[in-house]
Amino acid sequence: xxxxxxxxxxxxxxxxxxxxxxxxxxxxxxxxxxxxxxxxxxxxxxxxxxxxxxxxxxxxxxxxxxxxxxxxxxxxxxxxxxxxxxxxxxxxxxxxxxxxxxxxxxxxxxxxxxxxxxxxxxxxxxxxxxxxxxxxxxxxxxxxxxxxxxxxxxxxxxxxxxxxxxx
Numbered sequence: 005x006x007x008x009x010x011x012x013x014x015x016x017x018x019x020x021x022x023x024x025x026x027x028x029x030x031x032x033x034x035x036x037x038x039x040x041x042x043x044x045x046x047x048x049x050x051x052x053x054x055x056x057x058x059x060x061x062x063x064x065x066x067x068x069x070x071x072x073x074x075x076x077x078x079x080x081x082x083x084x085x086x087x088x089x090x091x092x093x094x095x096x097x098x099x100x101x102x103x104x105x106x107x108x109x110x111x112x113x114x115x116x117x118x119x120x121x122x123x124x125x126x127x128x129x130x131x132x133x134x135x136x137x138x139x140x141x142x143x144x145x146x147x148x149x150x151x152x153x154x155x156x157x158x159x160x161x162x163x164x165x166x167x168x169x170x171x
Contacts, residue, residue: 017054020057020059026053027052050062
């Protein structure tokens, strides 16, 4: 607030010419941007009140500051900006290429990963198929053995009559 009061004291009252001005209220005004350019910073405007006569009038607290430079230096800056803009465009193009290449590599990695998973699943299928065929042949062998044993069991003498039924 001290800087606002200091700036306001530099302004003179338009009615009486007094430099004793108290800030009454303030706001920010925004200027229109130049075509294609960035938005300029807002300008701080206060309504000052003269302590002597009581008149109210606008005062500008902050303004754009301009730097005066020789034409040759401005030309150097303009060329440097053009060079930097072209470098920026080239970097943006390279960045897009890098992003596209990264996406290609990610899809390749996913494809290789899925192909690897497919190969693992195919190998598991082969192992399971071998196990199933082994278990089927073992089942057939055990069924034949059970039928041979069931045919041979009545011929063999039994030591216990507990499970035999009388006919």
